[in-house]
Amino acid sequence: MGTLFHRRREPPVNTPHLLLLDAAGRGDDAGVRAALAAGADVGARDGELRTALLLAALGDHVQVARTLIAAGADPDAQDRRHDSPWLVTGVTGSVAMMRTLLRGAPDLRLRNRFGGVSLIPASERGHVAYVRAVLRETDIEVDHVNDLGWTALLEAVILGDGGQDHQEVVALLLAAGADPQLADSEGVTPLRHAERRGFEEIAGLLRGTR
Template identity: 65%
Template structure:
């Protein structure tokens, strides 16, 4: 999938972005490569760099005007990919490009949701501290970041910390999933007593501010 036929310079840029070759990226751009060229899977150079966590290349591409929100047919964008990889350096590299914090992935989620599910503690803390992302965004499955951290997490230290971070940044513990089940109920059912206790305390604060 391409918007136009790829030139040799475009192909060089796409490959170099994924490999992390700064000199090759600069050379391809100087040769006229489009910063928004797309490979056969509809991925831009910046998206390929984001998947490969090529931070220096990403900075260069953002400076060259690459779109941090450009999505492939799977609805992955460079910014959304940071929630999958959990890369805080990539988050910082992309912020100057003006990420659309409301842009949704194929599940209808924003970047903090997959990060919470996957246990990316540092990323969850950074994206909530450094951006205005909606901590209570509900995806197409009816799940928030808090619900995914409990329902799809393993209850271990990383997910316990993520629950604490989400709550500290205002996540609503009373928001239920599509079946009407709250995060605390999921925690109790899954045998996560520490998470359940944290959620119970948060519910109390929410009901009795």
């Protein structure tokens, strides 16, 4: 009878840092705490260079983010796409996450892959509550210009839909000191873009007649 050889099955890799990343992505605060207690590196990254805090921010897992910030997680750690926990708040529009990450003293000047600060994608998406909060509670640069040559005000007009949310965003930006004369790289002002797109309410705000 021939000898049977059995290939030894390798045990699953359940190192503390992998458990941390998995728990953070699922919003499992108890799992995050257990992984940290087991020695997980709070700055551990996955294959896309995402940290546990970035995964928590992407899922809007606020309690997990609080735990990670308290453990020293970096709100500025960027992944392969140049996303960071702080920058992602401008995309998701989560005010609760924004306020949680402020405890970690994020760099408000940090730029995403388009060269923009968090205010710009928030304005583009019409995240009214976020725009209001980040303007009131931080000193983020309202007229920051990204690599496309656009400010938050320009993105709200060019990429917005002209509806109520984007109207409110424009009003908030103007109230915070955004320059309505700051044109794009081709010399087109926010007002001209609004007129071209038929956004009469926004055009009125930019003219100062609304």
